[in-house]
Amino acid sequence: MAERVLSPAESGDDDRFDRLFRPSSLDEYIGQSKHKENLKVFVEAARRRKEPLDHILFCGPPGLGKTTLAYILAKEMGVTLHSTSGPAVEHKGALAGLLTKLEANDLLFIDEIHRLTPAVEESLYPAIEAFQIDIMTGDGPYATTIQLALKPFTMVGATTRTGLLTAPLLSRFGYIVRLDYYPVEDLEKIILRSARLLEVPIDPAGARELAARSRGTPRVANRLLRRARDFAEVLGKGAITGAIARTTAERLEIDSAGLDEMDRRLLTVIIEHYDGGPVGIDTIAAALSEPRDTVEDVYEPFLLQQGFLGRTPRGRIATRKAYEHLGKPTPTPAQGDMFS
Numbered sequence: 001m002a003e004r005v006l007s008p009a010e011s012g013d014d015d016r017f018d019r020l021f022r023p024s025s026l027d028e029y030i031g032q033s034k035h036k037e038n039l040k041v042f043v044e045a046a047r048r049r050k051e052p053l054d055h056i057l058f059c060g061p062p063g064l065g066k067t068t069l070a071y072i073l074a075k076e077m078g079v080t081l082h083s084t085s086g087p088a089v090e091h092k093g094a095l096a097g098l099l100t101k102l103e104a105n106d107l108l109f110i111d112e113i114h115r116l117t118p119a120v121e122e123s124l125y126p127a128i129e130a131f132q133i134d135i136m137t138g139d140g141p142y143a144t145t146i147q148l149a150l151k152p153f154t155m156v157g158a159t160t161r162t163g164l165l166t167a168p169l170l171s172r173f174g175y176i177v178r179l180d181y182y183p184v185e186d187l188e189k190i191i192l193r194s195a196r197l198l199e200v201p202i203d204p205a206g207a208r209e210l211a212a213r214s215r216g217t218p219r220v221a222n223r224l225l226r227r228a229r230d231f232a233e234v235l236g237k238g239a240i241t242g243a244i245a246r247t248t249a250e251r252l253e254i255d256s257a258g259l260d261e262m263d264r265r266l267l268t269v270i271i272e273h274y275d276g277g278p279v280g281i282d283t284i285a286a287a288l289s290e291p292r293d294t295v296e297d298v299y300e301p302f303l304l305q306q307g308f309l310g311r312t313p314r315g316r317i318a319t320r321k322a323y324e325h326l327g328k329p330t331p332t333p334a335q336g337d338m339f340s
């Protein structure tokens, strides 16, 4: 799969910069203010009571700050964050190994929590409800279960797909944070902050231009900023101006709405090959040669949120806004009922 500049998915290079850019307190964290204020209260209350935070779930598309917030919570609580992911916890024994390492009030971060196996998920329930795990010893007629007490801890789950979480698991979280795409003003502040950390000069027009093309996603904003820094250094005088930001976007084929090649291909497939839809997600994924999950988790949410794509029971449709944005003639109502 070709690397997309706008891909909210993490790359190796991002990881290094994510650490540099990652805010270390809720006060430093930009945007998502409603959740931020609530989380501040929960942290303060838990600290006063000397108890762990209640279990928290972060959901939303990639790159919006789920992992960053988990790190911040651990820091604010003054505890250690232990990080794993759904697919990495292969069996109950691996889970027991993780759980028994936790110190009082530590955070266990489980990324892609919707990908835990049913057996592992089930053995997680007593751990998160009563801070104990059942361990099987012996076999055959000598098999017994012993209960092992754990130190109280907080499970922090992250998922791009809340719909795939089982109801029993979902019901065990005390607070669910649904992260939204960031408005341009917040992305501008994030870009200015990151530019300061990179020590690259940027003017307000440059920050605004990059923010507008960042797909509502801080990870994308930070990646665009790094590319703009390259163009500024080689083609400009080192500072990121509006003109440099525009050149960066043009060179990377990111349009004025922040859509990249893949976004436009997705919409074009629906418009040109399927008369604007409705068309099923599997068909779209096959036409793009991308896994269905990637289309659903990464490409679609932003196009839906921005109103370029619509969802109907019979499949996805390209909206009038998509036709207009791509400069395609909009079909007359007689040709179809897609906008009705």
Ligand code: ADE
Binding pocket: 021, 022, 023, 028, 029, 030, 031, 064, 065, 068, 190, 193, 218, 219
């Ligand atoms: N870097 C990435 N996301 C951020 C955010 N929400 N606030 C500050 N810096 C960030």
